[in-house]
Amino acid sequence: MAEVEQLPKVPPRWFVRTAWVVHRALYRATGGRFGLTRPRPGKYGMLRLHTTGRRSGRPRAVIVAYYEDGANLITMAMNGWDEPHPAWWLNLRAHPEAVVDLPGGSRAVRAREAQGIERERLWAGFDAYSEGPTMEAYSRRRRRRTPVIVLEPADLLAS
Structure with missing residues (x-):
């Protein structure tokens, strides 16, 4: 009998969405003193990403996990392992210039999707920042490939 692959467990969608709302509320309530962290072994960092709405042109902000690759910040365009791409990635595709808030301050970035x-x-590289199943195992929960997003410092691009 063929063995059925066990996909890694993820929390229910309602829990993930509630966690996002609580995280953003704590960030706002503490004036940004809580909610942003630098990456360390076994733990992603958390940054606040400011985008421009692709249709509305209005400012948007979201807190996402990241790690550092030299001067670049790396994140993935996932939506709690749900199928649709997150709105912030759709916004960045339309307007790649953005600002990120990090524990030490803010910086202008330009987003692009890593290829090849x-x-x-x-x-x-994401596997060094999470314990348990690999990102590849988690990715099998989705039918579409999860984009890897590179946030390059805008000041380095201008020179």
């Missing part, structure tokens, strides 16, 4: 060998290297 770079994508594979950065995708594998």
Whole structure:
């Protein structure tokens, strides 16, 4: 008998959405003193990403997990392992210039999707910041490939 692959467990969608709302509320209530962290072994960092709405043109902000790759910040465009891409990624595709808030301050960035060998290297890099199943195991929960997003410092791009 063929063995059925066990997909990693993820919390229910309602729990994930509630956690996002609580995280943003704590960030706002503490004036940004709580909610942003630097990455460390076994734990992603958390940054606040400011985008421009692709249709409305209005400012938007979201807190996402990231790790550092040199001067670049790396995140993935996932929506709690749900199928649709997150709105912040759709916004960045339309308007790649953004600002990120980090524990030490803010910086202007330009977003792009990693491709090819770079994508594979950065995708594998996520495993150093999480315990348990690999990102590849989690990715099998989705039918579409999860984009890996590179947030490059805008000041380095201008020079």
